[in-house]
Amino acid sequence: MDTTPQKIAFLGLGSMGLPMARRLLDAGHPLTVWNRTAAKADALVADGAVRAPSPAEAVRDADVVVTMLADPAAALAVADELIPALRPGTHWIDTSTVGPDTVAALAARLPAGVTLLDAPVMGSVDRAAAGELLILAGGDTAPVAGVLALLGEVTPCGGPGAGAALKLVLINAVIGGVALVAEALTLADSLGLPRDLALRTLGAGPLSGAVGRATATGSHFPVALAAKDVALATATAKLPVLEAVHNLLVRDPALLGEDLAALTR
Ligand code: NAP
8 A cells, every 4th residue: 555645625614524524634635625614614724725716626646536525416517527637547536325327427527647536435424534435436446545544444345436325325214214213213202112122122133224313323324315315315216115104204304404314203
């Protein structure tokens, strides 16, 4: 693994991007940052990152570009601005959850000599800060292995788009599992059973991981982003259970900004 500090541009400093960018800066990489809401970069800039006024300026001199954006619309909008400024030899890692179709659309527009790795992540803000994300990589990770190692553990998934595809599989299983735990708790309540008893016994069975996620306190994965991920899945295949889960997710506007665990409250 090449350990020479690479010049990194990080675009998208939301709940996930900010702690991820912080790890790259703290590891000694020269870091240029851009975020639509510029103030979110303030703390990084105070600690030595360079603030770019636009996506194009952010990536112009970068060896590695990392994007962590909300959804396909955001990724495509930022891509419109950054792609013309990418120079040959740049490696672009997209860690956003956008699905394989968007990854293919981005890849089709790459300038010659630029690579794109789809590398969406499992794990929330707590694991992003700790560098303990599960990184689902589609394509060749070798040129960016040092950067990825600072963010978490890489699972090679196959060729371009395979990381984005597996991410939809894994996150939809998690979201569906949390929704099922929420319904099981509603059922327990309607049968007059204590919530603690239901949670403890569910957690001792095959849904233990879903119970763990449904009761997590260090995560911040808003219901709105979960709904986006379910919509990406149901646009791909016939998934009646997940279609019902999508309806559940978007039913209460007050929940959209809350962590997924709010489904169980
Ligand atoms: P977030 O806090 O909402 O941040 C989203 C980022 O996208 C912000 O930087 C936001 O800029 C930017 N953005 C949104 N629309 C944009 C547009 N039209 N043009 C330019 N920038 C735009 O979301 P997050 O929790 O960090 O999640 C980011 C991605 O990681 C999502 O794909 C999500 O599904 C995935 N993910 C999240 C988690 C989690 O636990 N949160 C875990 C794994 C994966 P502003 O700051 O200006 O709004």
